[in-house]
Amino acid sequence: MKGARALLNGYLGQGFQSDNPERMKGGGTQYLAISTNGDRIQLDPSVRSLFRPAIAHLRRCGLNPTTNVVWNQGAVPMLRRETYVPCMFERAYAPPNVRELDWARDWQKVIEAASMKSKFPGVMKDWGFSGLIPRSLVFRPGDTVDIPQDMDSVWFKRTVETTGGINVEGPVGRADLDATVRRFQRRDEAFQVQEHVPGDDYSNQYFAEFDGTLRFLATTEQVVINGHHAGNETSSDNWGPLTHAIAQKLVALGLRGFFGIDFRVNGLTGRVTEFNLRVNGSSVPEYLRVQFGFDKVFLIRETQVNPRLSLTQALDRLKNTGHELDSTGGAVAYLWGWFKTGRTLGIAIYGDDARARYDEVSRILLAA
Template sequence: MGCTAEGVLGNQLYSGRALGATDPGDLIQLHPDLRPQWSAICRHYQRIGLNHSTDVIWDVDTGLLAAHPEHEPSVFYFGDAEQRKRPDERWHRTVDYINSKNQFMALADDLGVPTPRTLCFDAVGLIGDDDIAAAPYPCYLKAAISVSGVGIYRCDHPQALRAAIETFEPKVPVQIQDEVRTQCFLNLQYEAIDGRAERLAATEQILDGCVHQGNRHPVPAPPWEVVEPMANWLVEQGMRGVFAFDVAVIDTDAGTEHLAIECNPRWNGASYPTMIARKLGIEHWLARTFPTQHRMLADIDLSGIEYNPSSGEGVILVNWGPVLVGKLLVLIAGEPDRQPTIAQSLSQRL
């Protein structure tokens, strides 16, 4: 199960984050390295009242998708390997198309979806001196196909852009995008249900530079109308499952402006806490990554801060597998003014 960018620490352990989104009777593929954590995560979920699958395949080989035709596939990303084992040509073609940031920009232009000023190139080697001189600075040089902020470089001046260009192989498609001057980026998630694009959740992103660190819910007055034409188009073309859009929020003298940045034609970092929160009826939550000195879930003391269904606040472990490399994605449920206190208490125990 390819769960995130290959360069992300503990990538092979990310399969565990799907557990909280499952239901009894589902089959889930987990990496065998997670087996020693299984009893601890099951006890945690039982205490907080979160039902989940207990039918585990301790193997993340994509080839196993073909072995269970009686189950609907739910995968992180429906790519070439998934298409070979559980063919769905329309889904695969749609994902492949919109996964390119350059093709996203072309479609946004066709559908009237507002975006930042962006120059698209079929190959980084095609960027000439005139393009570098004409680029908006500061700008970002982005690989057209990337995940988790990998392959993105901020450039303040032409020399920085030239240096960033040299980091890519000449045939890699890229884009040069005007820097969006804002600290607020939203993630608008949809789910394809019965041929319709259903709104799933709107969250504010917590970023460390370009790298996703977490999300906050809810968002006041989410701008669904900005990306809805594209969401509907994608489902009409064959999109299935969960997908999302990143949208920048810019305050101007004329009012608030919303610019679509990209589409994630897959589950993303916000999807996993979103599904848990929806199952438990949690409205106010924060999900973020915490470092930990522990390497076993059983060694982490959550007494007194673990999620309590009666109070509606506390800690829920979401991406628990990377505890093996010293990090955890945690959902903190509770009113916004309570979240920092709970987070501090958790940090002291990690």
């Protein structure tokens, strides 16, 4: 973060829904890696016993994380000259002493206007970007769902997002259309139906500084394992210009912090498919990649660890096998808050042959 000290709260309940409260709490631990001396970070008391081995590992990786922890992920006051970095701005969790300030009101307004999948087609039209998106329809409870016959294949998107759940289904063909419509209607919430366009999925990752300076972090690609979006890697293609004007509009309206804009590319044609106006799965690793000066990062959010290992023992394996990050590359366990409940670590690999190195790191962490 530029300039002033920051108050960081990565609690995933800001921006996601889940039936697993531990997942919400533990997701905030990734912000420790991007903190610096003088910052304050809000963490849940449930991860307190993991803090010392985590911070020791991050220091060995060349980082200087804060030790000033607020063991509470609820709303706490901001201190003078602090900036604010949440998972996503949500009034209930925002510092109570700034909620009525203009910047906080503007941030909340842009989240309310554009973050929901049901709002996406409307704001893209209002802002003059409708030509960049696939044909998209929004249906609300009680609406008659009429999908044009020439939309042969579509995606169904929930209005709200869950972590660890299925928020998007597709592509859905005509044969399965009616059943999918009924399933989404039973949720009794608005949903979006978006025309399927061929191509590959990408996301442009951004960080907006508190003063409104926009930083483009990277174009990323999905890493899919067994049909599941398990992680991301930095793309060798730079598709930033496709979405920069949209990002600039969001920031001009008041958006701050991490966010991403997803799109699909087929040859020379790109189509913007959705906003993610919150921390994304690749946000922290890409932020660190820029800081470290590496060209690429390969990350898997939930790397299984041998259940007999403590966090100290797992991180020592990275150190003792020479895989812990140094100036030439290596592994950073950037997300450690799901270790107790899920026995997983978020692992980011920097440097050459990152995919192959990740496979070796995964084997080492899982070995008896």
